[in-house]
Amino acid sequence: MMATVSLISDDTASAEVLAVFNDIRATRGTDFINNFWRALANDPALLAATWDRLKHVMGSGTLDPLVKEMIYVAVSAANGCEYCVHSHTAAARAKGMTPEQYGELLSVIGIAMQTNGLVNALQVPIDPEFKKD
Amino acid sequence: MMATVSLISDDTASAEVLAVFNDIRATRGTDFINNFWRALANDPALLAATWDRLKHVMGSGTLDPLVKEMIYVAVSAANGCEYCVHSHTAAARAKGMTPEQYGELLSVIGIAMQTNGLVNALQVPIDPEFKKD
Amino acid sequence: MMATVSLISDDTASAEVLAVFNDIRATRGTDFINNFWRALANDPALLAATWDRLKHVMGSGTLDPLVKEMIYVAVSAANGCEYCVHSHTAAARAKGMTPEQYGELLSVIGIAMQTNGLVNALQVPIDPEFKKD
Amino acid sequence: MMATVSLISDDTASAEVLAVFNDIRATRGTDFINNFWRALANDPALLAATWDRLKHVMGSGTLDPLVKEMIYVAVSAANGCEYCVHSHTAAARAKGMTPEQYGELLSVIGIAMQTNGLVNALQVPIDPEFKKD
Amino acid sequence: MMATVSLISDDTASAEVLAVFNDIRATRGTDFINNFWRALANDPALLAATWDRLKHVMGSGTLDPLVKEMIYVAVSAANGCEYCVHSHTAAARAKGMTPEQYGELLSVIGIAMQTNGLVNALQVPIDPEFKKD
Amino acid sequence: MMATVSLISDDTASAEVLAVFNDIRATRGTDFINNFWRALANDPALLAATWDRLKHVMGSGTLDPLVKEMIYVAVSAANGCEYCVHSHTAAARAKGMTPEQYGELLSVIGIAMQTNGLVNALQVPIDPEFKKD
Numbered sequence: 001m002m003a004t005v006s007l008i009s010d011d012t013a014s015a016e017v018l019a020v021f022n023d024i025r026a027t028r029g030t031d032f033i034n035n036f037w038r039a040l041a042n043d044p045a046l047l048a049a050t051w052d053r054l055k056h057v058m059g060s061g062t063l064d065p066l067v068k069e070m071i072y073v074a075v076s077a078a079n080g081c082e083y084c085v086h087s088h089t090a091a092a093r094a095k096g097m098t099p100e101q102y103g104e105l106l107s108v109i110g111i112a113m114q115t116n117g118l119v120n121a122l123q124v125p126i127d128p129e130f131k132k133d
Numbered sequence: 134m135m136a137t138v139s140l141i142s143d144d145t146a147s148a149e150v151l152a153v154f155n156d157i158r159a160t161r162g163t164d165f166i167n168n169f170w171r172a173l174a175n176d177p178a179l180l181a182a183t184w185d186r187l188k189h190v191m192g193s194g195t196l197d198p199l200v201k202e203m204i205y206v207a208v209s210a211a212n213g214c215e216y217c218v219h220s221h222t223a224a225a226r227a228k229g230m231t232p233e234q235y236g237e238l239l240s241v242i243g244i245a246m247q248t249n250g251l252v253n254a255l256q257v258p259i260d261p262e263f264k265k266d
Numbered sequence: 267m268m269a270t271v272s273l274i275s276d277d278t279a280s281a282e283v284l285a286v287f288n289d290i291r292a293t294r295g296t297d298f299i300n301n302f303w304r305a306l307a308n309d310p311a312l313l314a315a316t317w318d319r320l321k322h323v324m325g326s327g328t329l330d331p332l333v334k335e336m337i338y339v340a341v342s343a344a345n346g347c348e349y350c351v352h353s354h355t356a357a358a359r360a361k362g363m364t365p366e367q368y369g370e371l372l373s374v375i376g377i378a379m380q381t382n383g384l385v386n387a388l389q390v391p392i393d394p395e396f397k398k399d
Numbered sequence: 400m401m402a403t404v405s406l407i408s409d410d411t412a413s414a415e416v417l418a419v420f421n422d423i424r425a426t427r428g429t430d431f432i433n434n435f436w437r438a439l440a441n442d443p444a445l446l447a448a449t450w451d452r453l454k455h456v457m458g459s460g461t462l463d464p465l466v467k468e469m470i471y472v473a474v475s476a477a478n479g480c481e482y483c484v485h486s487h488t489a490a491a492r493a494k495g496m497t498p499e500q501y502g503e504l505l506s507v508i509g510i511a512m513q514t515n516g517l518v519n520a521l522q523v524p525i526d527p528e529f530k531k532d
Numbered sequence: 533m534m535a536t537v538s539l540i541s542d543d544t545a546s547a548e549v550l551a552v553f554n555d556i557r558a559t560r561g562t563d564f565i566n567n568f569w570r571a572l573a574n575d576p577a578l579l580a581a582t583w584d585r586l587k588h589v590m591g592s593g594t595l596d597p598l599v600k601e602m603i604y605v606a607v608s609a610a611n612g613c614e615y616c617v618h619s620h621t622a623a624a625r626a627k628g629m630t631p632e633q634y635g636e637l638l639s640v641i642g643i644a645m646q647t648n649g650l651v652n653a654l655q656v657p658i659d660p661e662f663k664k665d
Numbered sequence: 666m667m668a669t670v671s672l673i674s675d676d677t678a679s680a681e682v683l684a685v686f687n688d689i690r691a692t693r694g695t696d697f698i699n700n701f702w703r704a705l706a707n708d709p710a711l712l713a714a715t716w717d718r719l720k721h722v723m724g725s726g727t728l729d730p731l732v733k734e735m736i737y738v739a740v741s742a743a744n745g746c747e748y749c750v751h752s753h754t755a756a757a758r759a760k761g762m763t764p765e766q767y768g769e770l771l772s773v774i775g776i777a778m779q780t781n782g783l784v785n786a787l788q789v790p791i792d793p794e795f796k797k798d
Contacts (some may be wrong), residue, residue, distance in 0.1 A: 003256050004254070004255055005255060020425075035258055036257050039257045040251065040255070043764070043768035043772075046771060046775070050247070057241055057244045061237050062231065062233045062234050062237055068237070070204060070229060072241060074208050075211045075242055075782070076209075077247070077387035080480060081249040081745060082259065082389060083252045084249050085387060086260075086263040087260070087263055088245075090263040090404045098195065100194070101195050102442075106192050108201050108208075109208055109384065109387050110383050110445070111190045111205075111380070112383070113382060113383030115187065117343055117474070119138040120212075120346050120348075120351065122137055122173070122350060123135065123136050123137050123352060124168045124172045125136055125140075126534070130223040154757050171498070175369070178369070186448065194670075208383070209785075212346060213613060213781075219536065239578060243582070245782070246781060247775045249745075250607070250743065250775050250778030251771060253742040253743075253745050253747075254739075254742035254771055254774050256747060256750055257400070268524065268791070269522050270520070270521055270617065270618065270621045282599070291481070298528060300529075301524055301526050302517075302523050305521045306521070309639075311639065314414075315721075316514065316642070319714065319718070320514070324507070327499070327503050328499045329507075331531050336470060337470055337507045337508070338426050340470045341476075341515065342515055344477035345477050345512070349523045349525055350514060350518050352526075356528075357528040363494050365460045369473050370456075372464045372471065375473075376456075377473055378470070378474035378475060378483070380452075381449065382478040382480040384439065385483050386478075388404060388439070389403050389484045391402055392485050392667070393433045393434050393485075396486055471670060479744060484669065490671045505711060506708075506711055509646045509647075509649050509715070510646070512650075513646035514642075515645060516609055516610065516641045516644070516645030519617065520605065520617060522617055522618060536786070536787055536788050537785055557789050567792050568784060568789050570786075571786070571787045573696050578783075582779070582780065589769075589772045589773055593769050594763065594765045594766050595766055598733070599735070600769070602732070603775045603777070606740050607739050607743045607778060610744050615789045616780060619779075621795075622794075622795040630727065632726070632727045633728055637731070637773050640733050640736045640740075641740055642722075643719055645740060646715070647749060648749050650701075650715065651701060651749050655668050655703045657672075657700055658700070658747065658748055659699045661697060661699065661755075662752055
């Protein structure tokens with residue numbers, strides 16, 4: 001697999017890009033910068049905006065960070081995004097996902113995909129009981 | 134919205150279908166049978182197989198049932214399945230999802246969709262560091 | 267549901283559009299022109315090109331026309347295209363699809379969606395045995 | 400391409416997993432177990448449930464097994480699932496799909512994708528004539 | 533169609549939400565606030581972040597604002613997002629999209645969907661000539 | 666990555682296929698035939714129909730050819746079609762897409778994907794103001 005752009009190494013990064021790379025390192029407590037950020041770095045403004053948003057959303061809140069990673073994996077699997085599946089499955093494991101939890105995540109993805117297909121094929125009308133109030 | 138099939142009422146349901154409807158009622162502690170099952174009931178074997186699987190997967194395990202519902206919503210939003218989004222958002226609320234948790238669920242779906250699109254456009258090569266071991 | 271364009275009635279159709287409408291009628295043996303063609307008719311060249319291709323592909327060949335309609339429904343369900351699901355499910359029924367065949371079509375769509383999701387989540391490497399020769 | 404999990408070989412499989420592998424072998428009349436099942440085998444219950452369902456759905460019924468495989472390929476292509484496309488195209492060929500049939504399958508997938516996109520862009524309202532009765 | 537949340541009117545909006553609404557009004561030169569923002573307003577932080585990003589991306593740059601709206605329509609049609617198709621088709625028209633341009637946009641969406649499906653079904657290997665340099 | 670079919674070289678191409686290959690060469694002003702056409706060439710009629718349509722749509726009209734390529738990339742990224750993303754990103758560059766334009770294209774894809782996901786999750790009702798007239 002090859003990217004549509006060059007991956008920006010630390011050596012070729014501008015000061016603006018390096019500042020984002022260093023915030024990624026500080027936030028995650030690791031020197032490792034994965035390829036997504038090195039590809040995005042071709043457009044420093046897009047890199048900064050994407051990292052700022054991801055850092056904010058995936059950080060602490062009312063949902064457990066592991067739960068957020070599993071939701072991320074689910075969206076990425078539905079969209080067939082290989083890289084995203086790999087990076088967020090790895091992140092979920094780094095945050096403690098057990099094999100049992102992973103098996104359940106896969107099972108929910110599987111049944112959701114299945115019923116999504118059935119509902120789209122059957123065009124089921126929405127029950128008024130689902131109303132928000 | 135109209136379905137591609139008739140919705141099977143209790144009055145027109147076969148004994149096989151009624152048995153599934155009654156298990157849905159007993160499992161959920163409500164008399165309400167939503168339209169998805171009434172549409173699927175046109176094929177009693179498909180109804181039974183789908184309900185058995187969904188009941189098993191969404192039941193208790195190592196992941197919280199609310200977390201499973203949120204994962205289900207995420208997959209359904211990525212697939213653009215309107216009915217599924219409505220039914221599982223309602224289910225998540227019934228299981229205690231707060232507005233704050235819902236806002237975070239939406240935020241994760243949003244950033245995941247965004248980076249899925251960026252990664253697919255950039256064709257980012259998978260880092261060897263994501264390897265499972 | 268409202269379209270993004272006006273639907274072109276026979277009264278407002280140009281001669282070029284009417285010629286396509288009449289070929290649709292002659293090919294299908296009915297006076298009915300469904301909304302898809304009336305929407306496309308805002309761009310007569312796109313209307314003609316789309317109808318020519320669809321007429322050619324869905325006509326007789328080595329695959330049974332009913333099989334082609336079921337494949338069309340499957341793609342449309344996977345893509346969540348409501349109108350396409352409705353129009354091609356109706357077409358499949360007009361070509362003789364029985365309730366048993368429809369139940370099996372739905373079952374295949376369901377299991378395919380499910381394993382698509384699982385495979386995308388697991389990133390299963392392709393077996394060399396699948397090679398074409 | 401690497402999986403997110405280890406592929407379970409016969410040597411490392413539990414008795415529960417081996418029982419499923421052997422049923423796959425007996426059902427298909429071959430010793431070959433493709434990687435999808437070896438990946439799923441990390442969760443023996445998910446492996447068993449998925450195989451049981453797939454075996455049931457793809458087995459004999461009112462639709463020809465080859466037709467079912469072609470529908471499976473169509474869903475998998477719409478979802479962009481590489482592995483699924485490869486495995487079910489190989490299965491369709493093993494069940495006798497000719498080059499002419501494959502060309503027609505591809506043509507239907509192509510026109511369906513095209514009109515799905517046009518309909519989604521035009522938001523065509525559903526004709527009341529498509530009603531099921 | 534009903535939303536999963538209440539739509540926030542100006543009367544019930546917090547000061548934080550009203551500030552975003554007013555920036556939307558000022559930026560667009562109209563009093564009209566469309567439902568997307570009124571739905572998002574249930575989570576004021578998500579509303580603000582989404583509007584800030586959209587305002588920045590869709591504003592002036594090297595690509596014509598009309599071109600950006602057409603790209604937005606294309607993504608939304610591929611994803612089957614009805615609301616997004618409607619809102620951005622309306623926005624494209626407001627920015628001067630002619631019927632001829634719209635017909636060409638639809639034609640590109642159609643051929644792209646078609647070849648996406650063919651390529652996904654054929655699993656075409658990427659030519660080394662596509663390399664970025 | 667391997668295709669599901671053999672790639673047809675000039676040496677093994679029929680006269681019908683060679684005629685299409687030569688029209689591709691003449692139209693593009695290059696000897697290079699990319700793999701998509703060599704894969705499609707297994708079905709000469711599908712090859713000819715697809716090339717005729719693509720040549721017509723992507724040729725000159727009211728939209729700039731570069732704009733058409735960027736729309737093509739956007740659809741392909743939303744659908745996760747790797748080959749299509751690569752081939753049309755290369756085509757856009759060949760037609761003069763600058764890094765700044767590419768960064769804006771990526772930014773629009775990103776925000777569109779994000780709001781598609783949010784809208785699908787929120788099920789926002791369509792504003793009557795979006796009506797075409």
